[in-house]
Amino acid sequence: MAGERSGPATLADRLRQARRRRFVGRAEELELLRSALACDEPPFGVLFVHGPGGVGKSTLLTMLAEVAEEAGARPVRLDARTLEPTPPAFLAAVRALGGDREREGARTVLMVDTCELLAPLEEWLREEFLPSLPATTLVVLAGRHPPSPHWRADPGWRELLRVVALRNLPPRDGQALLSAAGVPRRLHRRVLAATHGHPLALSLVADVIAQHLARRRETAEPPLPLGDPHVVRVLLENFIDTVPSRLHRRALEVCAHARFTTEELLRAVLEDGDAHELFEWLCGLSFIETGVHGLFPHDVARDVLDTELRWRDPASYHDLHRRIRGHIVAQVQRSTGLEQQRRTADFVFLHRANPVVSRFWDWETFGLAHADELRPKDRDPLLAMTELHQGPEQAELLAFWMDRPAARILPIRTAGEEEPIGYAGMLALHEAGEPDIAADPGARAVWQYALRNGAPRPGEQVWVARFFMDREHYQRPSPSQNVVTTRHIQHLLSSKALAWDFIAGYEDADFWEPLLRHIDYHRVHEASYEVGGRRYGVFAHDFRRLGVEEWLDLMSDREIGAEAAPPTGPAPELVLSRPDFAEAVRAALRDLHRDDRLAGSPLLRSRVVRERGEPVPDTLRALLCEAAQALGADVRDDRPYRAIDRTYLRPAATQERAAEILGLPFSTYRRHLARGVERIVDWLWTRELQGP
Template identity: 50%
Template sequence: MGDSGTVGDRLRRARRRRFVGRGGEIELFRGALSDGAFAVLFMHGPGGVGKSALLGEMAEAARQAGVTPVLVDARTVTPEASAFLRAVEAPGAGRYAVLVDTYEMLAPLDDWVREQFVPGLPADTVVVLAGRDAPSARWIADAGWHELLRVVSVRNLSPSETRDYLSIEGVPESLHERMLELAHGHPLTLALLVDMVQRQEEVPGALRAAPDIVRALLARLVDQVPGPGHAEALQICAHARFTTEELLRGMLGDDAGTLFHWLRTLSFVEEREFGLFPHDVVRDILDADLRWRDPDGYAGLHRRLRGHFVERARRSADDERVRHQTVADIMFLSRDHPIVKGYWRLTGLGQLSATGLRPGDAETVLAMTRELQGEEQAACAAQWIERQPAAFGVFRDGTGEPFGAAAYVELSEDGIGDDPGARAMWEHVLRHGPPRPGESVMAWRFFVDTEPGARPTRSETMIRLWHGQEIITGARKAWDLVAVPSEREYWDPLLSFFDFHHAPEAAFRIGGHRYDVYAHDWRVLGVDEWLALTAERELGAPVTAASAPELVLSQPEFADAVRGALRDLHRADRLAGNPLLRSRLVRGADDPAGELRRLIEEAAATLRDDPREESLHRVADRTFLRPAPTQERAAEMLGLPFSTYRRHRNRAVERIAGWLWERELYGGNGHQVDG
């Protein structure tokens, strides 16, 4: 057969052929063997990240240097000094290196290892301790160890190292990108996926589609969770972009401090400026596991997190930095949706910003517009910069360098000027529902992206963030319109997901470039309803193309419809054709006609509750709610001259119509609910 030595030798060679990356860690170890620069290399990282394989490669490096490796798996050692000493006993004379795997199992011996075992070894001995947990504070605090200790966090493989591994395993190149996306360079995940390929099974599109892999990974990554609260905190940490004590308090209550401290002790949880977060593959595994075994629990967690972030964004409306981060938190919750994930870039998001125009920015915006979209479009932008400079935002990288821009302008009959694009959008609004008093019409008239070939681009991500902030925290709007360079195959899926319908008659052409327009009427589907709709879509509800807008009644048309509804209140066949049944007033009700009757009765009841209007209520009651056979008979029953009766009737109708109009404009409590 040609193989010499033992089966163990063959196994070691097979492992070495499949070992990739970790060059820095191995060179660090070799350096210690050659120059004695330090005595202890402390490596820590989550389960499945490749610590054991790395120790095996270090053992081979020791052999090549003429040093005998003593490999110890702490899972097989009782955490007692005598048992450990037996396990690390050198096999003979000569120099040796001690390599301890799963060192976290020896936590009771940690002080003894640091204070007695290592100091008692020969001066040229190198010790490698590998485990899930970082070294305790006492290792770091001891001044003597500053020179003799090196600490390395073992991370996932890089994309290039991952591709090397997949090539060694014979995985077709056509599968490399999908496996990169699933595994994030996590060695154990890669090994399990490779095993699927070698068994000729289909590689899943998401980890949740492979519960066997998820179970195997969970067993390696997550130790026994102390209790239900800890389990829920872990799920929050996996689903949210960053986890803070404030978030845990809002979600779980008074145990937040204890649970936050526990999360910080986990080997796969990292800390950054904005809070805690798990390694990518751990996040995916925990999320996939909950979604697979408890779909209702997963959906409930998603909705509660989303609601928490929406409320925080609204509370922070005046703090741009907090608002920006919170809307990013909301966007992050949809990171795995098959449509949405293709339209935004997470990497480096914290380094990007959208700012108003600074000195010199107007020229920069116009230059970018001119270069990418032509002179005529730049001339339109110049008009808007003069009229509404605050509508423009510049997208910047971490150095402040611009890479894109957008403008969210307010449209009105007097403010359009000579802009044919704004005119086309405004005419769409006039045709399908002009703004009513106090309502605004907002339009993303300009969007300039200097990186259109690298989708999803940073500018696309930033305009989504900005638009999300405007929707959640902005003032009451009638319409939102979005103008984008014509590319419907690209834009339709995203904008349909967010319930913006394509408005073909609003499309326009400027400077040889065609622009498509998408629109949303907030009076048809308000912000809170929109948030609920998009939350369900994030959880897998079907995405249907947004329907074209319904006609929105003007105030005189609305008042006429109220008079008709009062007249036909007890004639179901006639009431069915009343325009109010297609208004915001009753939209979404299971029984629109029944809901309209209830609202009319509620409006009439407000007259009864006001002593000054009580006589109007009695007239409305006998004319519409419990009508007499004729109005003359109603006047007689009320003891009123007919001329007085008619005057009271007209005033009652006016009051009822006014109350319903307030509901139509502002929602349930007669005040704004969408801003």
Template identity: 40%
Template sequence: MSDELREPLLAFAGGHPLALSLGAAVAVRDRKASSRWTPQQDVVATLLDQLVGEVPSAAHRHALEVCAHTYVTTEDLLREVLPDDAAELFAWLRRLPFAESSPRGLFPHDVVREVLEADLRWRDPQGYADMHERINAHLAARLRAASDADVLGAVGSLFFLHRTVGSTAEFQSWSGDGEVYEDAFRPRDAEALVRLAAEVEGEESAAAVAFWSVRRPESFRLYRRTATGEMVAACSWLRLSEPSDEEAADPIVATAWANARALAPLRPGEHLAVGRTWTRPDYQGMSPVTDLIQWRSIGYCLRADRMAWSFMAMRHDDPMRDYLRYYDIHDIGQHAWLGGTEWALFAHDWRAVPAQAWLDRLNRLLLTGSEETPAAPAPALAVLSRAEFAEAVRRALKTLSRPGELAGNPLTSSRIVIETGSDPAAALRQLLDQAVADVGEDPRAVKFHRALSATYLHGAPTQEIAAERLGLPFTTYRRHLLAGIERVCEDLWHREIYGAAGT
């Protein structure tokens, strides 16, 4: 058997002799088999009969499929998919001979998981997609609401659903059993952290760590062996709105900042983040430590408030570069040098493809089976400067009664419009109507609201006629109108930057 066949076969069998025997017998006869080998349906059917057998009902089968799809299954997760029978079904699952328990929930033996997944995807693709989307939505909501201490577990559970996307299985192990844990950085850890950076990357990297651990201590997370407390890895996510000259002396930070300014500069209230990791050689590659570091990075990016860009610094020849491409995180092409080491920066613009769109893309990759990296979801978000945004608001007000022209306004690709999920032109019209109405809620601005309504909502053919209808001198009318427009611009800009509930 070829080496490229051996790995997927062993991963599928999970150490089970029957699965290994059946899979090997089929795989060696398959001339098209490769490193992406999957079992044929006759193998899956035989193993289902032997390992699972008959189940009491369709609901019990569905509970098994949920358990196979998720990292760990709890009663509350099961309730999201099977609300009526969750308690009974969970009790049944935990009694099955191939179900194992962990502090976080139940999970099946690897080979049972694989055959249940393969059978459902083949037998009922739409049912598989519906189940995945419900579980995915539940876990994504749990991640958004999680406390900081629960973020790693929430990310691990969410991303286990996507374990077959791209080369994810080659870089995430999901094998941790508590042998390492994440810890906050404290000033007393500084010496050991700097020593770790020097051991892994050299003195220049150690000097950068020493600088940032004083300047931004909250940016660091440490990873320790549970048995001894020994620090074996660390990561940092530096949050930067505009680096000082001293901070920009760091070549990696300077390169990230220059790239963001050149492509899509930060707007007021936004920041970028630069991530770095330091891991001892015996914990590098696929390991529980790198799992935790990846989960922290994903959690940071998906939960960050008003983050425009993320940049992850890695050695230019790091094998993870192709893995990151599947996650729409790309090498910017401009590398930094720290000491004698060349660093690549892998970036994502979270305004153009925000967190939910990013997760939706992963769902498409999983459910369509595509190995290609599709373009950013359409429509992509426009990242407008404040001046560009205000000009687009003025144009939109002028064309409020002309849907065709409104549909071509840049605001139809802004965050406040795209996030409505509605027809862009209709959504923009509704937002403008509401913004104009909101001006009238302030007693001090009623005269501004009247000018806006007469001009844009009630169809005055010219501004002179609008002033006449209001009984105002034209100069007074113009002053009121411009003040009203400014209020609408401020209101919508605030929503664009901070969200509808921002303060």
């Protein structure tokens, strides 16, 4: 028909086609979902995909969404990086996308990326949310870690759960990816040998070569120092050196430092340059991902890029930090509610590497708890934990303030647990009446100090963090302390006309003094007070002398002032594909008694070796011998073991001599040897996927 135009109708169509061209492999995973969607009653309810960083989980989810659309289903995709790990926040996100119901007869496929960040919600998801979904709904969870044993302990989930461990690409798929990305065939073998099929590393190779060709150096070999075991770091460093311009490099550094990057952030941070063009360039990079709040690099790429800049150019890093922080602070101060909480999280993210502050956080439980509104049924648990840790007198004061509007009592909960695990209590002394202040020794001591050393003027605020504890850890680093620290930052960034801010709830003031001195809260011994025979320290900051903006500048100076060191550490775990793993086992058996060769085996970076001990030749050798001994335990047929024994464990001079010692024709010996090697590979591969 005249006037018809062929090709994609929208930019979304073009993006889809481009992704398909660059996507290779994962046929079994795609077919697993495709076959499930073809059934009226799917054989499973949850597909759990797990694998380490850079292995391609997010890319696979994108293609699984297309499989769902092709089958007439409706994919609904969430990224846990954009969610607060609480049931209300998760439900709100799902409901906003309609992921909790079927629509117009179409089956829903709910996909959740980066689900390791939802660890606080695992029990709630497994026991409450997922069972509440329509029976025809399929759920795909993708994260770095396999599902906890609780899933398989439940007979129902044992039947309705499918677990897929995502590995590196096998050689054929790795070559297909490189070809689709335009990498010259002459480089394929070299690249695959160095990257072991790691999808992120392969994509970075393509980016580095693209930058190289863009500079019209088609005839020269691209600079690919692929011999380093930290291949992703090496490639990223190389990529930085070949970006189109200084502004492109700066945009990449912004993206690595900030939690999320938008065009608005690029305009605010970069003094010149086209923010839209730079944003579009970032979107096209293989290691940059997109979310509802902006762009963000793959975690491995972020760590490498941010650490390298801090080490190589501290002054530039400091300037970048200050510019990004200034933009985020402005956003926090002009937002409210959940939006303000999210912006505060963006601010906290900037300080993740602070060497002084970090030891006062319980990083292993970070994000496992959240502050909530005070409910009538919280009263007794909070009073009970207060009496347990601080005595009945303090509990009576807490009960007193619970009934006063000047108090902000915040229970702290974890997902799936109604009873608080801790609480915090702040008092707005500028709102409290004199009789209320006089009734509490702590409030009275702080208020009198403020009046003596700079009484608040009309309209100015005086706050005191009067109560705090964790039910289990009391006043040591804990999930509750994590919450209190974050909420305190939000309080400072959102307060207006703040005069005095006091932290007066710690009994062991000596322990907390280094942290509070670091954040410019000075200990005021004359304001310390006693309740029930217990002494509480008081720390103060006068924000009229050093305002919030100046305080933030000071914190930035102290944050960035810490000396940075070049990145070090062991090479990351290697997730070999099944063919590459098998070949590595065969090579290690051949080199069993050669330490110099075993030292270069990729198996030293595998899970099965690292969980056994130090990644050294002796550990690998012991593991291979154990796998071989397992063959000998088969009383029905020990011929494969005997072939392995005389070939690798106690090797004869030649394989012909080994066959002669065993009294076997050479062809029979070779058959038994091949069976033995394959069984050793299977034994090790099972432990690689499932653990010891």
